Amino acid sequence: MAEVRSIGVVGLGAMGAGIAQVAIEAGYDVVGREVSADLCDVAAARIEHFLGRKVEKGQLEAADRDAAVGRLRTTTALDDLAGCDLVIEAIVEELAAKQELFAALEDVCGPDTVLASNTSALSVTEIAAATHAPERVIGMHFFNPAPLMPLVEIVRAELSSDEAFETGFTVAERMGKAPVRCHDTPGFVVNRILIPLLNDCIRVLDEARVSPEDLDTAMTKGAGWPMGPCTLVDLVGIDVHVHASEALYEKLREPRMAAPPRLVAMRNAGLLGRKSGRGFYRYGDAPGA
Ligand SMILES: NC(=O)c1ccc[n+]([C@@H]2O[C@H](COP(=O)([O-])OP(=O)(O)OC[C@H]3O[C@@H](n4cnc5c(N)ncnc54)[C@H](O)[C@@H]3O)[C@@H](O)[C@H]2O)c1
Structure with missing residues (x-):
């Protein structure tokens, strides 16, 4: 199983910004992608705000906050995710939009990049069907708010490889989360x-x-x-x-x-x-x- 160093997060809304925050706090380099520069700035400011609050509350050293913020890069260009070992998608909950994104990610990212969806209610298997290599697609279902809720459901779709599945599990553990393994059924667990x-x-x-x-x-x-x-x-x-x-x-x-x-x-x-x-x-x- 290849080690994950760099994580892409696509969609920096309520969930994506929280996931990006958790990832930079865990030491990952993160490239966050939004649809506009304004939304990139809003998300980055939000993440810095929450990390600043943790410093104020004595939960995080200021130097660690600065280091974490330094690991976050935002972009509107999907190509900037090319070097990521894992990409977590957290865009709108629409099958067509997610399928279009996964097909594009497959073209941009290397063959070993694991592609994960944070979908709550769509079928990960159906999202994966838009790619030529559905074995690299898994679900990583974080709970809201992602920085506070420990659970992540690691979802095995019909054709997910063991390697992709375990990569998702290992990353969630390194993020300090409590991951559970499950199959791709409506509502997961x-x-x-x-x-x-x-x-x-x-x-x-x-x-x-x-x-x-x-x-x-x-x-x-x-x-x-x-x-x-x-x-x-x-x-x-x-x-x-x-x-x-x-x-x-x-x-x-x-x-x-x-x-x-x-x-x-x-x-x-x-x-x-x-x-x-x-x-x-x-x-x-x-x-x-
Ligand atoms: N909100 C929750 O409680 C919750 C919990 C678990 C999972 N989820 C799932 O997480 C996903 C995101 O939910 P949310 O609540 O964060 O939504 P949200 O509307 O807050 O954020 C979605 C973001 O994605 C961006 N976006 C849309 N298309 C994009 C694209 N192609 N590239 C980059 N960015 C794009 C939008 O600009 C928006 O900022 C959904 O699939 C949802 O079902 C939500």
Whole structure:
């Protein structure tokens, strides 16, 4: 298994910027690719901000912050990823866009570069089908926010090679993460379990006529959850949760996967949870808070 020294991250949005941060902190040279110079600058500033906060909190030495920032390069040119040993894709969750990118990456990168997707709900096997060498394609599913959440699901697609799969696992370990190995099935491990479970919780709101506060109390005090389901869905974003439910339902056709109508209505009404100021709960200075 070739040693990974340099990592490409394509898409420096919520997930990609976090993954790039984790990678430079772990000592990797990182080339981050965005679609515009402005988005490159926003992502780089964001990463520097979070590393600066770690210095303020005494979690990181200033010299280590400077060294980590020095390992990050951003670009709009895909060709700049040519020298990377591993490329992690974190662009929009659309199959056609990801397939187009993987086909282009195959032309740009050397034959030994492992290509990983951070997709949450698409099939890694279908993404890999756009390449001539699908054995080099794996899933590396980080959780949000990537710098804080320890889990990474390392996903073996239908034709992934052992070498590519183990490379993803080894890199995630070196990033200080807790990787788990799994196969390419809808929702992988956590979302396959968590999405229908949260949907059940929301249905119970109506069935048992329990309040969101009491449902959260029930699950934290009775089941030992660290956070109640309504608080969690508000944190994830009701739009994000509904989207993930719809994607899983489309693939599995299990009724529990389908988004409860109450959540769909909240999404349509702009009640998106913490990020919009109001979901099951009110946040910040949202109207009526
Ligand atoms: N947000 C989450 O909670 C979460 C968790 C795990 C996995 N994911 C997955 O991670 C991926 C990214 O999600 P996100 O929330 O970071 O999205 P996001 O919208 O915050 O970021 C996506 C970024 O990709 C950029 N982009 C689009 N096409 C590009 C291209 N061809 N080259 C370079 N950059 C490009 C966009 O400009 C944008 O900045 C998706 O596949 C998503 O399903 C998201």
